[in-house]
Amino acid sequence: MKVNNSCMNRPNVLKEVQLMNSLNHPNVIKLMGVCVHNGQMHALTEFANGGCLEQLINNHSVEFQWIDRINIASDIARGLNYLHSKFIIHRDLTSKNILLKIDPSQTITAIVGDLGLATKVKDLEKESSLSVVGSPYWMAPECINGLPYNAKADVFSYGIVLCEMIARVEADPDYLPRTENFGVDYVAFGKLAKDCPINFLQFTFNCCQVDPVKRPTFNDLLSSIDVI
Structure with a gap:
């Protein structure tokens, strides 16, 4: 989960989610869903078990x-x-x-x-x-x-x-x-x-x-x- 704690960042999170949702490639992060908690939007992505x-x-x-x-x-x-x-x-x-x-x-x-x-x-x-x-x-x-x-x-x-x-x-x-x-x-x-x-x-x-x-x-x- 990519956690977003800033209300000011909400438009950027929405933009990123919309962008990820339009993409499909094995070497680009996949969007799995979106979680809304306490009015904040968080992106749920595929899990990378090897870290960065x-x-x-x-x-x-x-x-x-x-x-x-x-x-x-x-x-x-x-x-x-x-x-x-x-x-x-x-x-x-x-x-x-x-x-x-x-x-x-x-x-x-x-x-x-x-x-x-x-x-x-x-x-x-x-x-x-x-x-x-x-x-x-x-x-x-x-x-x-x-x-x-x-x-x-x-x-x-x-x-x-x-x-x-x-x-x-x-x-x-x-x-x-x-x-x-x-x-x-x-x-x-x-x-x-x-x-x-x-x-x-x-x-x-x-x-x-x-x-x-x-x-x-x-x-x-x-x-x-x-x-x-």
Whole structure:
């Protein structure tokens, strides 16, 4: 249950519930129902028994195989590609908002959650003066600078999530090396990722380019991640 304790947040909860109710994809959080208690609306979603990706990344007592990291990257890309196909920009993609389901065979499935800041647009490629929302460590440079942005902002956030997985570090710039223009310091980060498959590392860096025009779309990324 996603509990909402604020009366002021009621319109946003209703918007998120309506949005989730229109979606159906194995890598996007499923709405199961709505509970109204004391005048407040709470969303009931599918249960993710593996917690969130951030917890797995930071729990160094648990082995995190490269095949699992790449499969999770694939799942996230599929979820985001589906949202973009519906002209929805997530705008708050973080490792906290990626939930994990683990089946009896220990296979991990990643699902994109928390659509509270997601918004529909008419054109995914057109840069629009949308409100600046999201979590700063994952936010695309154009968003941080208050510039118009498009769906490629989600691609940058995705790249930061992949960096977290690759190096098993927090997105905080104190741990994940960043440049002054809010990009990723590829040289410094490479030292944290010496055992990463080179094609997966390049895949990640392509997503983290400061210039949104140079970032691939999620449709492009799906072809690349399948090869990896």
